[in-house]
Amino acid sequence: MKEGPMTTGSACSLPEAAPQAPQAPQAPHEPNTAPLPEPASRVWAARVFPVEPSPVELPALWGRPLDMALHIIEWVHRHVRKAEVDERWLRERFLRRTPAEILSEGITFGVRPCPERTVVASTALCVNDIPHTVVAHEFQSSKTEPPLLHFAIELDTDDGSYFFDFGWETMFIRGSYTVGEGPKRMIGLQRIPMPPGSGPLL
Numbered sequence: 562m563k564e565g566p567m568t569t570g571s572a573c574s575l576p577e578a579a580p581q582a583p584q585a586p587q588a589p590h591e592p593n594t595a596p597l598p599e600p601a602s603r604v605w606a607a608r609v610f611p612v613e614p615s616p617v618e619l620p621a622l623w624g625r626p627l628d629m630a631l632h633i634i635e636w637v638h639r640h641v642r643k644a645e646v647d648e649r650w651l652r653e654r655f656l657r658r659t660p661a662e663i664l665s666e667g668i669t670f671g672v673r674p675c676p677e678r679t680v681v682a683s684t685a686l687c688v689n690d691i692p693h694t695v696v697a698h699e700f701q702s703s704k705t706e707p708p709l710l711h712f713a714i715e716l717d718t719d720d721g722s723y724f725f726d727f728g729w730e731t732m733f734i735r736g737s738y739t740v741g742e743g744p745k746r747m748i749g750l751q752r753i754p755m756p757p758g759s760g761p762l763l
Contacts, residue, residue, distance in 0.1 A: 622689040626718035629691060634725055634733060637682050640664055643671035660684040660761050678727035679712035683755060683762045690757040692717070696724070696738045699748040708748055713738045715752070 620636050622629040641663060646655070655670050660681050663669065669677040679695065686693050694715040701708045713726035715738055725733040740747065755762065 619685045619688045622685070622691065625720075626691065626716055627720055627723065629686075629689070630716050630718075630723060630725060631733070633682050633685055634727075634731060636685070637678050637727065638731070640667060641669050641674070641678050641681050642667060643674050644668040646670055672729075675712050675727040676710065679714060680762055682714060682727070686714070687755060687759045687761055692757055693755050695753040695755060695762055697749075697751045697753065698738070698740070699750070700740070701746040701748060 620632065622632060646668070651670065654666075656676055658666070658677070663677050663681055683693065683695055696713040696715060698711045698713070699708055700711070711726065711728065713724050715722065715724045721735060722737055723733065723735055724738040725731065726738070740750075753762070
């Protein structure tokens with residue numbers, strides 16, 4: 562290594578550090594918008610919520626009503642995924658979003674996915690002018706203290722009547738919606754007809 566110049570009675574002189582360009586000050590408490598594995602985590606890390614119309618297009622349906630219903634179920638599974646969410650998300654977002662906002666975030670509460678998934682599925686059926694009935698069922702179970710509200714969709718097809726719901730496990734069953742097994746106290750059950758031309762169920 563080549564030595565630098567020497568000065569009598571002093572140590573080797575070192576080259577001065579190059580002046581650094583001033584850095585722009587960072588805003589305090591700037592949110593971290595780096596992508597995270599879970600959609601719910603990403604939404605809350607950014608501290609922002611989608612407000613623009615959803616970039617996800619509702620599917621165009623054709624064919625037999627039975628095939629369209631099965632396609633809707635699979636489509637909702639892909640575009641409204643069950644996720645772990647925090648308490649703040651439950652207070653501010655769950656059951657307070659439009660169908661477009663639900664699709665834009667792409668998630669719903671994993672423990673109770675049926676209300677928001679049902680809203681999205683019914684919207685897709687409405688857009689395609691497919692008549693159906695939304696069933697709202699309020700009951701109290703022996704396993705839970707507060708009442709629960711469950712949703713299902715009934716369809717009349719050339720092959721008969723069917724219903725499906727997005728509970729803990731999605732069900733697709735022949736016939737009209739019936740109360741599931743287990744001891745339950747019925748509080749109320751309402752059927753909401755959605756004829757062709759109906760707007761989204763909000």
